Amino acid sequence: MILPQPGITRPLTTTIWVGVLNEETGERLPISAESTTVPIHTLRLNADQPTPDPDPLAxxxxxxxxxxxxxxxxxxxxxxxxxxxxxxxxxxxxxxxxxxxxxxxxxxxxxxxxxxxxxxxxxxxxxxxxxxxxxxxxxxxxxxxxxxxxxxxxxxxxxxxxxxxxxxxxxxxxxxxxxxxxxxxxxxx
Incomplete structure (x- = not known):
């Protein structure tokens, strides 16, 4: 999935993590033996990419x-x-x-x-x-x-x-x- 993001200057990725909370205590519940959260999806965030000015010394x-x-x-x-x-x-x-x-x-x-x-x-x-x-x-x-x-x-x-x-x-x-x-x-x- 690709999402446009105004205000960022270059594309980047972000990962969505999910977990389960006990509503009464606010405690995170284990999802596995190692973690209380798991990654479910990685997104690419697009930037408004202006073309860089040519470097006169390049x-x-x-x-x-x-x-x-x-x-x-x-x-x-x-x-x-x-x-x-x-x-x-x-x-x-x-x-x-x-x-x-x-x-x-x-x-x-x-x-x-x-x-x-x-x-x-x-x-x-x-x-x-x-x-x-x-x-x-x-x-x-x-x-x-x-x-x-x-x-x-x-x-x-x-x-x-x-x-x-x-x-x-x-x-x-x-x-x-x-x-x-x-x-x-x-x-x-």
Whole structure:
């Protein structure tokens, strides 16, 4: 079920829980050995989604993700011990899985130096994304304190955490190697 909700700025999900109360005492009665409530339904709450203003510092990407989405832009910012990454998505379909985003920092010898894996949106699983949705997701990758000086690439993509399968990425008509898209580079002194 999908309900429109004015005043919220992005879609999210909510779950309806039910329980039984003793009318006389107000006490919750057990429904099972473990709980006095049970979930009965999950709802998607739609937002009034204004199209985000283009970030003048973002890099145009235009990578196709499966047959259901486009990674439009990426903005990478390096601060002292973090890398901030902002990704702008548009949806033309529904992802076939509840994907997680990976952000990888790769060193000059192609070794993983730091990583962040998490759902793109903790309030709305990707399997509930719909055609027409627009998302801007922000990530902060903590850099290890002992990271040596050098040039690093930042790569991203989506993967199914239940089996590790990555969502297919296509850039300029060509498959992206390992479905791991380079979205920026940084040099550490």
């Amino acid at each position: 890099t145009g990407i235009g990578a196709q993700v499966g047959d259901w989405g486009t990674l439009e832009t990426a903005n990478l910012h390096h601060a002292e011990n973090t890398v901030a990454l902002t990704l702008h998505w548009t949806l033309s379909g529904t992802p076939p899985a509840d994907y997680w985003q990976f952000i990888h920092l790769i060193d000059e010898s192609e070794q993983l130096a730091a990583q962040l894996d998490r759902p793109p949106d903790p309030w709305l699983a990707t399997g509930l994304w719909r055609p027409g949705d627009v998302f801007v997701h922000r990530y902060t990758l903590e850099l290890p304190p002992d990271l040596p000086a050098g040039t690093y690439t930042v790569r991203t993509g989506l993967f199914d955490p239940t089996g590790g399968t990555r969502a297919p990425l296509v850039l300029n008509g060509d498959p992206v190697p390992e479905d791991s898209l380079i979205v920026g580079e940084l040099t550490l002194p």
